[in-house]
Amino acid sequence: MPPATKTLPQFQDFVWEQLPFQRGMLGKEVVSDVLAVAVQEWPDDALSGCAAGSPEEKEILEQLKADVRRHLQLTYGPEKFGSLWIIALQILLPIIIDQMVKWWRRRKEHRGRIRIWRRKWVNGSEGES
Numbered sequence: 001m002p003p004a005t006k007t008l009p010q011f012q013d014f015v016w017e018q019l020p021f022q023r024g025m026l027g028k029e030v031v032s033d034v035l036a037v038a039v040q041e042w043p044d045d046a047l048s049g050c051a052a053g054s055p056e057e058k059e060i061l062e063q064l065k066a067d068v069r070r071h072l073q074l075t076y077g078p079e080k081f082g083s084l085w086i087i088a089l090q091i092l093l094p095i096i097i098d099q100m101v102k103w104w105r106r107r108k109e110h111r112g113r114i115r116i117w118r119r120k121w122v123n124g125s126e127g128e129s
Helices: 008-018 028-041 044-048 055-076 078-106 108-122
Strands: none
Touching (some): 044 055, 044 108, 078 108
Protein backbone atom coordinates (compact mmCIF):
# COMPACT_ATOMS: atom_id res chain seq x y z
CA MET A 1 0.00 0.00 0.00
CA PRO A 2 1.47 3.42 -0.93
CA PRO A 3 2.13 5.90 1.87
CA ALA A 4 -0.46 8.54 2.73
CA THR A 5 -0.26 11.75 0.71
CA LYS A 6 -3.07 13.74 2.30
CA THR A 7 -0.85 16.62 3.35
CA LEU A 8 1.80 18.49 1.42
CA PRO A 9 4.59 17.27 3.75
CA GLN A 10 3.44 13.67 3.21
CA PHE A 11 3.44 14.26 -0.53
CA GLN A 12 6.92 15.78 -0.35
CA ASP A 13 8.16 12.72 1.57
CA PHE A 14 6.49 10.42 -0.98
CA VAL A 15 8.19 12.10 -3.95
CA TRP A 16 11.52 12.28 -2.09
CA GLU A 17 11.45 8.48 -1.70
CA GLN A 18 10.80 8.05 -5.45
CA LEU A 19 13.87 10.03 -6.53
CA PRO A 20 17.21 8.52 -7.57
CA PHE A 21 20.42 8.87 -5.57
CA GLN A 22 21.13 12.35 -6.99
CA ARG A 23 18.50 13.64 -4.57
CA GLY A 24 21.21 13.72 -1.92
CA MET A 25 23.06 16.41 -3.88
CA LEU A 26 20.05 18.71 -3.49
CA GLY A 27 18.86 17.65 -0.07
CA LYS A 28 15.34 17.11 1.14
CA GLU A 29 14.72 20.81 1.89
CA VAL A 30 15.41 21.88 -1.69
CA VAL A 31 13.31 19.03 -3.10
CA SER A 32 10.49 20.09 -0.77
CA ASP A 33 10.87 23.66 -2.01
CA VAL A 34 10.69 22.45 -5.62
CA LEU A 35 7.49 20.57 -4.86
CA ALA A 36 5.95 23.53 -3.03
CA VAL A 37 6.68 25.79 -5.99
CA ALA A 38 5.36 23.20 -8.45
CA VAL A 39 2.12 22.99 -6.46
CA GLN A 40 1.80 26.79 -6.59
CA GLU A 41 2.46 26.83 -10.34
CA TRP A 42 0.52 23.64 -11.14
CA PRO A 43 -1.36 24.01 -14.47
CA ASP A 44 -4.45 22.15 -13.29
CA ASP A 45 -6.87 23.44 -15.93
CA ALA A 46 -4.46 22.99 -18.82
CA LEU A 47 -3.50 19.45 -17.80
CA SER A 48 -7.13 18.49 -17.23
CA GLY A 49 -7.85 19.34 -20.85
CA CYS A 50 -5.22 17.11 -22.45
CA ALA A 51 -4.40 13.42 -22.64
CA ALA A 52 -1.55 11.84 -20.71
CA GLY A 53 1.57 11.63 -22.84
CA SER A 54 0.21 13.93 -25.54
CA PRO A 55 2.32 16.60 -27.23
CA GLU A 56 0.09 19.17 -25.53
CA GLU A 57 0.85 17.69 -22.10
CA LYS A 58 4.57 17.71 -22.89
CA GLU A 59 4.39 21.40 -23.82
CA ILE A 60 2.45 22.25 -20.64
CA LEU A 61 4.97 20.38 -18.48
CA GLU A 62 7.90 22.10 -20.18
CA GLN A 63 6.31 25.45 -19.32
CA LEU A 64 5.78 24.26 -15.75
CA LYS A 65 9.47 23.36 -15.47
CA ALA A 66 10.40 26.82 -16.75
CA ASP A 67 8.02 28.44 -14.25
CA VAL A 68 9.42 26.39 -11.36
CA ARG A 69 12.98 27.16 -12.43
CA ARG A 70 12.24 30.91 -12.60
CA HIS A 71 10.53 30.89 -9.20
CA LEU A 72 13.42 28.97 -7.59
CA GLN A 73 15.98 31.31 -9.13
CA LEU A 74 14.17 34.25 -7.52
CA THR A 75 13.91 32.37 -4.21
CA TYR A 76 17.53 31.22 -3.97
CA GLY A 77 19.24 34.02 -5.87
CA PRO A 78 21.35 33.59 -8.99
CA GLU A 79 24.50 32.28 -7.31
CA LYS A 80 22.97 29.55 -5.13
CA PHE A 81 20.43 28.60 -7.78
CA GLY A 82 23.19 28.34 -10.39
CA SER A 83 25.09 25.91 -8.19
CA LEU A 84 21.97 23.84 -7.52
CA TRP A 85 21.09 23.81 -11.22
CA ILE A 86 24.53 22.73 -12.34
CA ILE A 87 24.88 20.07 -9.65
CA ALA A 88 21.55 18.25 -9.69
CA LEU A 89 18.40 20.23 -10.33
CA GLN A 90 18.58 19.98 -14.11
CA ILE A 91 18.58 16.19 -13.69
CA LEU A 92 15.98 15.98 -10.93
CA LEU A 93 13.44 18.65 -11.91
CA PRO A 94 12.08 16.61 -14.85
CA ILE A 95 11.88 13.52 -12.62
CA ILE A 96 10.11 15.46 -9.86
CA ILE A 97 7.57 16.88 -12.32
CA ASP A 98 7.08 13.43 -13.86
CA GLN A 99 6.38 11.94 -10.42
CA MET A 100 3.92 14.74 -9.69
CA VAL A 101 1.98 14.34 -12.93
CA LYS A 102 1.78 10.56 -12.52
CA TRP A 103 0.47 11.01 -8.95
CA TRP A 104 -1.92 13.77 -10.07
CA ARG A 105 -3.36 11.66 -12.89
CA ARG A 106 -3.64 8.50 -10.75
CA ARG A 107 -6.68 9.61 -8.74
CA LYS A 108 -9.29 12.34 -8.80
CA GLU A 109 -8.64 12.80 -5.08
CA HIS A 110 -5.01 13.72 -5.85
CA ARG A 111 -6.10 16.38 -8.31
CA GLY A 112 -8.27 17.88 -5.60
CA ARG A 113 -5.44 17.87 -3.08
CA ILE A 114 -3.22 20.06 -5.23
CA ARG A 115 -6.07 22.53 -5.64
CA ILE A 116 -6.64 22.58 -1.87
CA TRP A 117 -2.93 23.10 -1.10
CA ARG A 118 -2.66 25.90 -3.65
CA ARG A 119 -5.84 27.58 -2.43
CA LYS A 120 -4.53 27.62 1.15
CA TRP A 121 -1.47 29.58 0.00
CA VAL A 122 -3.61 32.01 -1.92
CA ASN A 123 -5.85 32.47 1.10
CA GLY A 124 -2.88 32.91 3.45
CA SER A 125 -3.09 29.57 5.29
CA GLU A 126 -0.29 27.06 5.68
CA GLY A 127 -1.19 24.70 2.81
CA GLU A 128 -0.67 21.61 4.98
CA SER A 129 -3.93 19.70 4.55
